[in-house]
Amino acid sequence: MAIRNTRDHLLQVGLRRIHSMGYASTGVKEILDEADVPKGSFYHYFASKEAFAKDVLELYVRGENERAAKILGDGKGAPLKRLRRYFEELITVYGPTAKISGCLVGNLSLEMAEHSDSIQSLLHLSLANWQTGIAGILQQAIDRGDLAKSNKPQELASFLLNSYEGALLRSKADRSSNPLRTSCTSLSTFC
DSSP states (O other), rough: OOOHHHHHHHHHHHHHHHHOOSSSOOOHHHHHHTTTTTTTHHHHHHHSHHHHHHHHHHHHHHHHHHHHHHTTTOOSSSSHHHHHHHHHHHHHHSTTTTOOOHHHHHHHHHHTTTTOHHHHHHHHHHHHHHHHHHHHHHHHHHHHHHSSSTOHHHHHHHHHHHHHHHHHHHHHHHTHHHHHHHHHHHHTTOO
C-alpha cells in the first residue's frame, strides 16, 4: 500500500508542477523535494522523466474524462446546454483566472509533441478521444433535431475543440479571458 501511495504522491506533485511550470522547467529534484521522497524512489517507479511525464499526462486525462462524463453524460438538459455547461466549466477551471491556467494536453502538445514519440502518441489519442466525446453529444443534438442533420458531428467537434484550445493559448498570450469569452459566445450560436 505504501508503494502505491508514494507513486501516486509523486504523480500528483508532478501533475501540479508540470501543469503550472511546464515539462522543461520541472526538474526531478524539485518534484522529489516537494514530495519529500528520496531520489531512488523516483527511479524505482519511473524509468525516466519522460516516462514520468507520460504517466502524469495519463492521470490528467483520466480526470478530464471523468469531468466530461459527469457533465456531458448526466442526461439533465438538452445536449447543447450540457455542452455549453461543459465548456463554461473548462474555462473556469483552466482560464487565465484559474489557479493553474491552461490545459495540460495543449501545453504538452506545444512543448513535447515534436520531441517525444510516446508523449505525442498519447496526446494524439487523448485529443481524438476528447473529440469523439464531444461528437457524441453533438450527435445527440442532431438526433433530437436541435442541430441540422447536415452537420457532421466529428468535424464540428474538431472545430469546437480546436477553438477552445486556441482560445486558451490566446488567453495566455493576451493575459486576458476575452478570447475564452469570445469562444464561449461563439458556442452560443450552437447552444
